Each structure stands twice: as C-alpha cells, then as structure tokens.
Amino acid sequence: MPSLKELRGRITSVKSTRKITSAMKMVAASKLKRAQARAEAARPYAEAMQRMLAALARNVTAQDGSAREGLPVLLAGTGRDQVHLLVAITSDRGLAGGFNANIARATRLLAGRLRGQGKTVKLLTVGRKGGDSLNRDYADALIDRLAGSGGRDVAFSQAGDLADRIAAMAQAGEFDVCTLVYNRFNNVMSQTPTELQLVPLSLPSNDNERGDPSGAAYEFEPDEETILARLLPRNLAIQIYRAMLESAAGEQGARMTAMDSATRNAGKAIDRLTLNYNRTRQANITRELIEIISGADAV
Known part of the structure; x- marks a missing residue:
C-alpha cells in the first residue's frame, strides 16, 4: 500500500496536470471560434x-x-x-x-x-x-x-x-x-x-x-x-x-475535446487518490491508537 507521502505526491502531480489540461482547453476554445468562422x-x-x-x-x-x-x-x-x-x-x-x-x-x-x-x-x-x-x-x-x-x-x-x-x-x-x-x-x-x-x-x-x-x-x-x-x-x-x-x-x-476529457479524467483520478489517502490516514491513526491502548494495558 502506498504511503501517505506517495499519495500526497500523486495528488499534487495530478492536480498540476489538471491545471495544464484545463488551460489548454480554454486556449483551444478561444482559437476555435475564429478558426471555425474562417x-x-x-x-x-x-x-x-x-x-x-x-x-x-x-x-x-x-x-x-x-x-x-x-x-x-x-x-x-x-x-x-x-x-x-x-x-x-x-x-x-x-x-x-x-x-x-x-x-x-x-x-x-x-x-x-x-x-x-x-x-x-x-x-x-x-x-x-x-x-x-x-x-x-x-x-x-x-x-x-x-x-x-x-x-x-x-x-x-x-x-x-x-x-x-x-x-x-x-x-x-x-x-x-x-x-x-x-x-x-x-x-x-x-x-x-x-x-x-x-x-x-x-x-x-x-x-x-x-x-x-x-x-x-x-x-x-x-x-x-x-x-x-x-x-x-x-x-x-x-x-x-x-x-x-x-x-x-x-x-x-x-x-x-481531448483536453476536456483529460481534465475530467484528472478530476476523477484526484477523487480516487484522495479517497485512498483518507483511508490510509485513518488506518494509520487506528493502528497507532491500538498500539497505545495495547501498551497501556500491558503496563
């Protein structure tokens, strides 16, 4: 299972990619109207x-x-x-x-x-x-x-x-x-x-x-x-x-069209990675609590 640091890095990377694809979509949309008219x-x-x-x-x-x-x-x-x-x-x-x-x-x-x-x-x-x-x-x-x-x-x-x-x-x-x-x-x-x-x-x-x-x-x-x-x-x-x-x-x-699809796919990927990040973080917290409780019981 990826660590929290790795998941944070992936989320940051995909967010950067989404910004690029979103910007390219807007640029293409602005050029399309003139190109289509011509x-x-x-x-x-x-x-x-x-x-x-x-x-x-x-x-x-x-x-x-x-x-x-x-x-x-x-x-x-x-x-x-x-x-x-x-x-x-x-x-x-x-x-x-x-x-x-x-x-x-x-x-x-x-x-x-x-x-x-x-x-x-x-x-x-x-x-x-x-x-x-x-x-x-x-x-x-x-x-x-x-x-x-x-x-x-x-x-x-x-x-x-x-x-x-x-x-x-x-x-x-x-x-x-x-x-x-x-x-x-x-x-x-x-x-x-x-x-x-x-x-x-x-x-x-x-x-x-x-x-x-x-x-x-x-x-x-x-x-x-x-x-x-x-x-x-x-x-x-x-x-x-x-x-x-x-x-x-x-x-x-x-x-x-391609950049719009890429932007939406990046959003879905961010949602999946965020869900995995939260689950991993919760699992780590639960494990640490169990270790603390187990240690206290042992004392």
Missing part, C-alpha cells in the same frame, strides 16, 4: 470556384472532343495513372486526440491500396505530426515534410507556395494524379478524413450537368482556354487553402 467562410467561395471550373472544363473538353492534347496539365493531367502524389495535412502539435492519427491512417490506407494496384506513390506532408508518423512506414516515398501553421492563423501565402510547388511538379511530369488528404471540420466533436483530387481537376460524374446545381449557365470572356490558364493555378491554391482552414478548425476542436 473555415466556414471559405467553403462557398471554394465550392463556387470548383463548380465554375467544372463547367468551363466541360465546355473546353467538349470542343476538343475530350482530347487531352493541348489542355492544361492541371485540368487534364498527363493522361496516365501510374504515379500518385498524396499530400497529407496534419498539425504541428499533438494532444489533439485522434486528429493526426486519423489522417495518417487514411493516408496509409490510400497509399497501400494504390501500391496494391501496382502504382507508384509519393508523399508530401504538411505539419510535423504527419511527417513523423508517415516517415516510419513510407520513408522511401516521402519527398518532403513541410511545416504547418504552428498554431497560428493559416496564411494564404502558405497555400499559394504549396500550390506553386504542386503545379511545377505537374508541369515537370513528376506525378500523374495528386490527391489531398485532410480533416474536414464538421463540429467540435467530429472531423472527417477527406480525400480531394487536385490534379487532374475532378469533374462531376454527370456529364450533362451545366453550371451550378441551380441551373445557372456561364458565359466566358475572354475565351475558355485563357480563363483556364489563369484560374486553374488559382483554384489549386484556393482548394489547398480551404483544406488548411478546415484542418486548423478541426485541430482546435479535437484539442478542446
């Missing part, structure tokens, strides 16, 4: 851009007889499906429950499935935790490990730099398909690992769909090819930026 504000613009480019791409491919030759590589790809670039977005910090582990697991499953089909897989990670996790199993496929936002607000320039790098790799023919893996923010309790194909541009399965779901038609000025050349790199940066914002909001939500 993620939700980015969705309509990114989705509208995707719909407009889909309509534009259908017009161009229809005019060209669906031929890939002459089309931008960000739209049509290389025409092959052999080399896949997977871009995994995680956080730089831990203590966020299964937030980073879920992305690492989803990326491993996707990479394993592609390798099982005989494909070549390349990995590019954003965020220290994703790089550390995937480096253990896919060190041969990991081409680079980029830093995340470090807990600060996500800057569009960061997404733009990553988009420029992916576009340059696509132009150089270093991959055929690029897929983004990130956590989509649903609410504080739920983040969904999501796969988004960036290159070639993913089009809706319904070839007869024009414009957006409301039935609106688009008229383009200047010609479609010129607009595509300008907007495709911009759309790539916007989709990456949106994913980073979703991931940032999901990180704060997951951390707040």
Whole structure:
C-alpha cells in the first residue's frame, strides 16, 4: 500500500496536470471560434470556384472532343495513372486526440491500396505530426515534410507556395494524379478524413450537368482556354487553402475535446487518490491508537 507521502505526491502531480489540461482547453476554445468562422467562410467561395471550373472544363473538353492534347496539365493531367502524389495535412502539435492519427491512417490506407494496384506513390506532408508518423512506414516515398501553421492563423501565402510547388511538379511530369488528404471540420466533436483530387481537376460524374446545381449557365470572356490558364493555378491554391482552414478548425476542436476529457479524467483520478489517502490516514491513526491502548494495558 502506498504511503501517505506517495499519495500526497500523486495528488499534487495530478492536480498540476489538471491545471495544464484545463488551460489548454480554454486556449483551444478561444482559437476555435475564429478558426471555425474562417473555415466556414471559405467553403462557398471554394465550392463556387470548383463548380465554375467544372463547367468551363466541360465546355473546353467538349470542343476538343475530350482530347487531352493541348489542355492544361492541371485540368487534364498527363493522361496516365501510374504515379500518385498524396499530400497529407496534419498539425504541428499533438494532444489533439485522434486528429493526426486519423489522417495518417487514411493516408496509409490510400497509399497501400494504390501500391496494391501496382502504382507508384509519393508523399508530401504538411505539419510535423504527419511527417513523423508517415516517415516510419513510407520513408522511401516521402519527398518532403513541410511545416504547418504552428498554431497560428493559416496564411494564404502558405497555400499559394504549396500550390506553386504542386503545379511545377505537374508541369515537370513528376506525378500523374495528386490527391489531398485532410480533416474536414464538421463540429467540435467530429472531423472527417477527406480525400480531394487536385490534379487532374475532378469533374462531376454527370456529364450533362451545366453550371451550378441551380441551373445557372456561364458565359466566358475572354475565351475558355485563357480563363483556364489563369484560374486553374488559382483554384489549386484556393482548394489547398480551404483544406488548411478546415484542418486548423478541426485541430482546435479535437484539442478542446481531448483536453476536456483529460481534465475530467484528472478530476476523477484526484477523487480516487484522495479517497485512498483518507483511508490510509485513518488506518494509520487506528493502528497507532491500538498500539497505545495495547501498551497501556500491558503496563
């Protein structure tokens, strides 16, 4: 049975841990509101851009007889499906429950499935935790490990730099398909690992769909090819930026939930240790009284 000194030390240690987890919960809660607002504000613009480019791409491919030759590589790809670039977005910090582990697991499953089909897989990670996790199993496929936002607000320039790098790799023919893996923010309790194909541009399965779901038609000025050349790199940066914002909001939500659970568990542990401390203290007092009474009777 632990001594009173050991129990006091454990209680003090757990109380210190509870203070830390409670403070981290409050910090995550304060950051969550802003991160959630930015993620939700980015969705309509990114989705509208995707719909407009889909309509534009259908017009161009229809005019060209669906031929890939002459089309931008960000739209049509290389025409092959052999080399896949997977871009995994995680956080730089831990203590966020299964937030980073879920992305690492989803990326491993996707990479394993592609390798099982005989494909070549390349990995590019954003965020220290994703790089550390995937480096253990896919060190041969990991081409680079980029830093995340470090807990600060996500800057569009960061997404733009990553988009420029992916576009340059696509132009150089270093991959055929690029897929983004990130956590989509649903609410504080739920983040969904999501796969988004960036290159070639993913089009809706319904070839007869024009414009957006409301039935609106688009008229383009200047010609479609010129607009595509300008907007495709911009759309790539916007989709990456949106994913980073979703991931940032999901990180704060997951951390707040994890720290809330840790704080409550610490409270339960303190209650158990306090009960054991009181029982041990009472047992020691009872034993000492028995020893005194026994000594007095002996005299």
